[in-house]
Amino acid sequence: xxxxxxxxxxxxxxxxxxxxxxxxxxxxxxxxxxxxxxxxxxxxxxxxxxxxxxxxxxxxxxxxxxxxxxxxxxxxxxxxxxxxxxxxxxxxxxxxxxxxxxxxxxxxxxxxxx
Numbered sequence: 001x002x003x004x005x006x007x008x009x010x011x012x013x014x015x016x017x018x019x020x021x022x023x024x025x026x027x028x029x030x031x032x033x034x035x036x037x038x039x040x041x042x043x044x045x046x047x048x049x050x051x052x053x054x055x056x057x058x059x060x061x062x063x064x065x066x067x068x069x070x071x072x073x074x075x076x077x078x079x080x081x082x083x084x085x086x087x088x089x090x091x092x093x094x095x096x097x098x099x100x101x102x103x104x105x106x107x108x109x110x111x112x113x114x
Contacts, residue, residue: 003029004047006080007063011054019063024077029065 003021010019023029032044032051055061068074 003032007047008050011050017058017060017062020066021063022066022068022074022076024068024070026065026067 003023007019007021010016021029032047034044051063055063068077070077
């Protein structure tokens with residue numbers, strides 16, 4: 001969620017050509033770019049599409065993913081975590097405030113369709 005919340009607005013700014021994503025979950029970053037079937041694909045496909053558009057828009061555009069474990073206690077981890085949790089992104093199921101509940105319901109629906 002944090003990667004998606006930060007990347008989408010950054011990629012929409014024409015003057016930005018280099019984006020560095022610092023994450024404590026390289027596994028989540030890799031899932032964005034993988035093409036294999038995943039229960040959370042509904043979240044990853046729009047982001048992967050936006051990344052493809054950003055990268056093909058200008059030859060100078062690039063995105064780097066850097067790993068920084070949470071245990072390093074980098075002050076910006078808390079800052080980003082707080083900002084994402086305070087985000088005004090509407091959950092998939094607005095009647096429920098829990099992002100985890102929304103993710104679970106979305107996964108359950110995808111698995112049911114399969």
